[in-house]
Amino acid sequence: MVSGTGRRVFGGLVHALVLMAFSVLLAFPFYWMLITIFKRTNDLYNLQNNPFKFNEKPTLEHLQLLFHDTLYLRWVANTAFVGAIVVLITLVLAVPAAYALARLTGRWGERLGIAIFLTYLVPPTLLFIPLSRLVAILGLQDSLWSLIVVYPSFTVPFSIWLLMGFFKSIPRELEDAAMVDGLTRFGAFVKLVVPISVSGILTVVIFSFTLVTQEFVYALTFISSEAHQMVGVGVPIFLVRGDVYYWGSLMAACLITSLPIALLYNLFLDRFIAGFTVGAVK
Amino acid sequence: MAIVETRKLTKVFKQGQPGAVNHVDLETREGEFLVFLGPSGSGKTTLLRMIAGLETPTSGEILIGGNVVNHLPPRERRIAMVFQSYALYPHLTVYQNIVFPLKAQKVKKELHKQKVEWASALLGIGRLLDRKPRELSGGERQRVALARAIVREPSVFLLDEPLSNLDAKLRASAREELEQFQKRVGTTTIYVTHDQVEAMAMGDRVVVLNQGTVRQIGTPQEVYDQPADTFVATFLGSPPMNLLETDDLIVGFRPERFLPSGLVAGSGSTDEIASRMKTEHLLLADVGKRVPLRFRVEYIEYLGAERILYGALEGGRFPGKAVASRIPSGVTERYEANSVHDFIVPESELKFFDRASEKRVAPKAIPWQ
Numbered sequence: 001m002v003s004g005t006g007r008r009v010f011g012g013l014v015h016a017l018v019l020m021a022f023s024v025l026l027a028f029p030f031y032w033m034l035i036t037i038f039k040r041t042n043d044l045y046n047l048q049n050n051p052f053k054f055n056e057k058p059t060l061e062h063l064q065l066l067f068h069d070t071l072y073l074r075w076v077a078n079t080a081f082v083g084a085i086v087v088l089i090t091l092v093l094a095v096p097a098a099y100a101l102a103r104l105t106g107r108w109g110e111r112l113g114i115a116i117f118l119t120y121l122v123p124p125t126l127l128f129i130p131l132s133r134l135v136a137i138l139g140l141q142d143s144l145w146s147l148i149v150v151y152p153s154f155t156v157p158f159s160i161w162l163l164m165g166f167f168k169s170i171p172r173e174l175e176d177a178a179m180v181d182g183l184t185r186f187g188a189f190v191k192l193v194v195p196i197s198v199s200g201i202l203t204v205v206i207f208s209f210t211l212v213t214q215e216f217v218y219a220l221t222f223i224s225s226e227a228h229q230m231v232g233v234g235v236p237i238f239l240v241r242g243d244v245y246y247w248g249s250l251m252a253a254c255l256i257t258s259l260p261i262a263l264l265y266n267l268f269l270d271r272f273i274a275g276f277t278v279g280a281v282k
Numbered sequence: 283m284a285i286v287e288t289r290k291l292t293k294v295f296k297q298g299q300p301g302a303v304n305h306v307d308l309e310t311r312e313g314e315f316l317v318f319l320g321p322s323g324s325g326k327t328t329l330l331r332m333i334a335g336l337e338t339p340t341s342g343e344i345l346i347g348g349n350v351v352n353h354l355p356p357r358e359r360r361i362a363m364v365f366q367s368y369a370l371y372p373h374l375t376v377y378q379n380i381v382f383p384l385k386a387q388k389v390k391k392e393l394h395k396q397k398v399e400w401a402s403a404l405l406g407i408g409r410l411l412d413r414k415p416r417e418l419s420g421g422e423r424q425r426v427a428l429a430r431a432i433v434r435e436p437s438v439f440l441l442d443e444p445l446s447n448l449d450a451k452l453r454a455s456a457r458e459e460l461e462q463f464q465k466r467v468g469t470t471t472i473y474v475t476h477d478q479v480e481a482m483a484m485g486d487r488v489v490v491l492n493q494g495t496v497r498q499i500g501t502p503q504e505v506y507d508q509p510a511d512t513f514v515a516t517f518l519g520s521p522p523m524n525l526l527e528t529d530d531l532i533v534g535f536r537p538e539r540f541l542p543s544g545l546v547a548g549s550g551s552t553d554e555i556a557s558r559m560k561t562e563h564l565l566l567a568d569v570g571k572r573v574p575l576r577f578r579v580e581y582i583e584y585l586g587a588e589r590i591l592y593g594a595l596e597g598g599r600f601p602g603k604a605v606a607s608r609i610p611s612g613v614t615e616r617y618e619a620n621s622v623h624d625f626i627v628p629e630s631e632l633k634f635f636d637r638a639s640e641k642r643v644a645p646k647a648i649p650w651q
Contacts, residue, residue: 182383
């Protein structure tokens with residue numbers, strides 16, 4: 001009895017310690033960004049100072065620089081705009097394609113699915129040269145639309161592949177039942193398959209959006225003017241001048257951009273995991 | 283209510299390979315409970331799915347209520363189907379599941395609540411309407427699937443092994459319930475199963491299928507007592523019919539008709555027989571001519587209500603042929619492995635099949651020595 005209680009206390013302790021270690025590890029970047037935003041430049045560069053706390057009074061000068069002297073908000077808006085449209089295009093193309101590949105075409109469907117996934121593996125660093133030619137032919141240089149046209153080339157294949165797994169896990173009998181119950185195949189798809197696959201579709205939305213915010217090579221090569229930058233390119237270009245790093249403003253840009261996505265992930269964490277582990281059980 | 287008819291119905295999945303369903307002709311009767319019985323791969327589910335409109339026939343016709351429905355999608359065939367997995371919509375509540383076909387068929391909204399209540403009351407699931415399918419037990423799920431099937435009052439019910447996901451005890455009660463339910467609503471029902479007990483217990487008639495062809499259609503009694511061929515003879519009954527091959531014939535007899543000679547009327551004085559049995563009725567009344575066989579018992583299965591003896595014939599015309607015998611528990615006689623006994627089969631119980639075609643033929647006299 002005593003040893004049992006002892007073991008339980010010990011187990012609880014280990015549990016708490018492990019959790020604490022991971023929390024510290026994961027929260028540290030956010031703490032580092034936050035404290036850097038409000039530190040005075042002298043404080044940041046003085047090697048004698050304790051880097052983990054404020055050695056001088058906090059300041060808002062870095063935030064002022066970010067919001068007044070750069071087009072940061074414009075870049076965020078550009079990114080949100082491109083992200084939203086790319087997500088939309090991805091859903092419109094990937095959901096029906098994945099369903100068709102999962103259900104209607106048998107053995108060749110699977111091979112085609114793998115082939116489509118392989119295109120996702122071709123790196124943008126190889127593709128940006130021929131694609132920049134295409135962008136020029138389309139007359140989309142220095143326009144956000146160039147990115148909207150190019151980004152689905154990697155969000156769509158990945159999403160198709162992800163959703164195929166999802167649709168395959170839905171028993172065919174469910175659709176048969178819906179068709180006997182009075183729906184067409186398309187009706188069964190809209191009223192049954194889509195609602196059941198909500199977590200997969202949500203995963204596609206979050207994942208495509210994250211890919212868009214992270215992408216660097218295309219955004220760097222296709223966009224030139226300051227007003228048209230995506231946040232991931234605009235921030236390093238305009239806040240790193242020569243060998244001068246505007247650390248406080250850089251950290252502010254990073255924190256403000258990453259927080260919404262981090263919150264979104266947390267909010268849908270369970271469904272997100274379901275999206276990636278589908279087919280693992282059962 | 284309607285009659286379902288198939289004419290030369292055939293389904294070939296892969297060109298050049300034998301069809302899953304071959305030239306099936308059958309016709310249900312009004313309000314009948316018709317069972318498709320066969321081993322797995324016999325084409326019974328494919329046949330059902332063609333009637334439902336979920337598979338396209340390669341050739342042949344399907345008629346429901348006298349109209350050819352080949353070109354109609356499932357939703358226009360006025361059928362309802364219950365699937366092996368029940369196929370309940372996992373994201374909807376029980377109420378939403380049951381109302382689903384009404385919405386899909388654009389039944390007037392005012393009628394929805396009333397019809398769902400009628401269907402759920404009929405199956406005793408009124409208190410489950412707010413639950414999700416994953417919160418239900420197997421038996422409850424099966425009832426919800428049935429409620430969803432009857433709610434739109436279809437002209438034909440199609441049931442695809444609806445009891446096979448239930449445990450043995452629940453299956454027996456669900457079987458009885460389902461049967462009574464069908465009698466009450468009186469809708470023509472086609473029921474697919476591989477379980478001969480289900481088929482015998484529930485079917486008004488049984489269609490025995492093998493390799494995509496109909497082997498026999500008849501009442502449970504007909505398919506059991508007058509099997510059309512050796513497949514039907516051995517598929518029904520447990521253990522299956524004993525078969526003995528001669529030059530051009532196959533002779534069969536059921537294990538429950540292969541009995542110790544001492545326990546059959548006419549083989550001793552009535553008193554003697556009665557004294558050897560606990561229950562005081564004879565296994566077989568005076569059966570007329572009988573065929574004596576020597577039976578070496580090899581092992582014994584004790585099943586409570588009966589014992590099953592497995593072994594082989596000794597001497598005679600069929601030495602070494604494996605046969606089985608079912609002895610009811612009333613018989614107290616002891617049997618041990620490797621003992622030899624005198625058994626008999628009443629001649630009237632012998633079935634004869636042609637050896638080449640395996641079809642049943644008229645009884646013939648054959649030499650037993």
